[in-house]
Amino acid sequence: MSSEKDPIASVSKGATKGLLEWSEEKLKQFVKKFKDKNIAFIQDSKTIEIAKEQRKKGEWVFFKFYIKDKDLRILFQLGLTLRKLEKENKDVEPLKEKIIKKYKKQGLHIAFFVANGLFGKYIGNILERVPTIDELTGEINKLFQNISHTVAFINREDDIPQKTSEIIIKIQAHSPDTFIISGTGGAVSICDKIKIGVMRKISSNYTCEQHIAEGKKVKEYTS
Amino acid sequence: MTELISIRDMPNEVKVNLLKKLGYKSDGIFVLKKNGEKFLDKYTEEPVRLDNMFIYPGSTIILDNNSLSISSFLEKYGDVF
Numbered sequence: 223m224s225s226e227k228d229p230i231a232s233v234s235k236g237a238t239k240g241l242l243e244w245s246e247e248k249l250k251q252f253v254k255k256f257k258d259k260n261i262a263f264i265q266d267s268k269t270i271e272i273a274k275e276q277r278k279k280g281e282w283v284f285f286k287f288y289i290k291d292k293d294l295r296i297l298f299q300l301g302l303t304l305r306k307l308e309k310e311n312k313d314v315e316p317l318k319e320k321i322i323k324k325y326k327k328q329g330l331h332i333a334f335f336v337a338n339g340l341f342g343k344y345i346g347n348i349l350e351r352v353p354t355i356d357e358l359t360g361e362i363n364k365l366f367q368n369i370s371h372t373v374a375f376i377n378r379e380d381d382i383p384q385k386t387s388e389i390i391i392k393i394q395a396h397s398p399d400t401f402i403i404s405g406t407g408g409a410v411s412i413c414d415k416i417k418i419g420v421m422r423k424i425s426s427n428y429t430c431e432q433h434i435a436e437g438k439k440v441k442e443y444t445s
Numbered sequence: 446m447t448e449l450i451s452i453r454d455m456p457n458e459v460k461v462n463l464l465k466k467l468g469y470k471s472d473g474i475f476v477l478k479k480n481g482e483k484f485l486d487k488y489t490e491e492p493v494r495l496d497n498m499f500i501y502p503g504s505t506i507i508l509d510n511n512s513l514s515i516s517s518f519l520e521k522y523g524d525v526f
Contacts, residue, residue, distance in 0.1 A: 244459040252450065253466045256502050261448045262526075263463070263500040265510045270449065270499075270526060273515045277524065292520060299516040320489055320513040 276302035281342060288359045294366050297321070297329050301336025308337065331369045338404050340373065343433060347400055371396040376416060378408035385412075386419035393424055401428070447502065447525055460495050467505055471495050476507055488517040501525075 255261045264270060276282060276299050285298050300321055307314045321330045335341060344365065345358075352358045365372055374389050393401050403420070405413035421430055452460060461471045469484060470477040476484040476493040483492040486509040499510045501518070508514040519525075 244455055246462075249459060249463060249466070253463070256467070256500075259447065259502040261450050262502060263450050263452045263498065265451075265453055265497050265499070267449050267451055269510050269512055269515050270519075273512060273519055274524065274526065276516075277519065296513075296517050296520050299520070300513060303512045303516065317512050320511060324489065324513065 272303055272306055273299065276306065281336070284345075285341070285362070288355070288362050289366075291363070293325065293329075294332070294363075297325060297332045297366075298336050298341075301333040301341075304333055304337040305339070328369060331373065331375060332366050334375055334404070335366075335369060335373055338406070340402055340404060344372075344400065344402070368396075372398050372400065373402045373404060374416075376403060376405035376409045376413050378405075378412060380409070380412055380416075382412060382415050382419070386416045389416065389420050390423045393420070393428075449526055452498070457495060460498070463500075464495075467500070469507070486514050488514040 252261065252263075256263070279302055282299065282302060286295060289295060289298070300317065304314055304317060307317065318330060321333055325332075335344075345362075348361055349358070352361050371392060374385070374392070376385065389401070389403065403413050403416060417430065421428070452463075455463070457473060461473070464471050464476060468479065470479065470481065474495060476495060476498060478484050484507060485491060486493050487506075489509060489511065491509060493507055493509045497510045499508045499515065499518075500506070501508075501522075506518070508518060
């Protein structure tokens with residue numbers, strides 16, 4: 223049997239070639255460059271490329287001008303990353319799990335808020351009534367610190383009467399200027415039903431707007 | 446600016462040797478401290494795997510190569526690449 227057709231021999235040959243390419247001398251050169259702070263090592267540069275790409279986006283440039291909180295800034299960038307991964311049909315679960323582990327459910331909701339394109343719409347809504355930089359900074363901080371008072375993220379498994387009731391209680395308790403019911407994919411029809419139930423109870427104080435963005439559907443209630 | 450070197454094709458033996466030269470160890474799966482304890486990513490507090498490392502010079506920062514850790518790193522150190 224020739225070695226070209228023997229898979230074990232081929233693997234072994236490949237491993238030897240790999241080792242030769244990373245000779246002791248070459249490794250020493252890399253370590254020297256590393257110690258001189260000229261190089262860094264990374265398994266897959268795609269992660270950094272995606273992170274850098276998000277830091278060039280207009281939404282990020284706008285947000286970082288107003289918000290200095292380190293964790294909020296990281297969550298904002300992770301929201302943009304989630305959006306990018308979702309758009310490319312990549313697996314977002316590992317990142318969602320890491321966000322929940324470090325920043326709890328509130329952190330994930332902040333990232334979702336950005337990922338779903340709600341930040342730009344929300345800011346567009348409040349810009350008219352917040353004339354100064356300080357006021358806008360305050361509004362953005364207030365939004366993210368109390369995100370559950372302003373947004374409900376709907377899953378397709380959610381119980382409609384229960385979720386409707388939760389949202390009505392939140393709106394009545396906090397009287398937000400804007401309340402957003404957000405859902406994607408299979409949750410969109412659930413959102414519709416929840417919206418009808420919510421509006422029945424609060425329609426005298428709020429008007430309803432609907433936004434559809436890149437296959438996503440957002441319900442917005444503005445006083 | 447620091448140049449990024451991909452170690453995707455670097456054999457595990459070489460990665461272990463690289464870590465050794467930088468003052469760390471490995472059991473073949475995880476990055477270990479000198480005392481043999483698993484080295485934890487400072488942002489996720491999870492063990493860093495040999496097959497998913499990001500190593501940055503200076504005070505030698507070793508992270509797991511995931512979006513949360515990388516975004517946290519860029520937020521702290523700026524656009525260094």
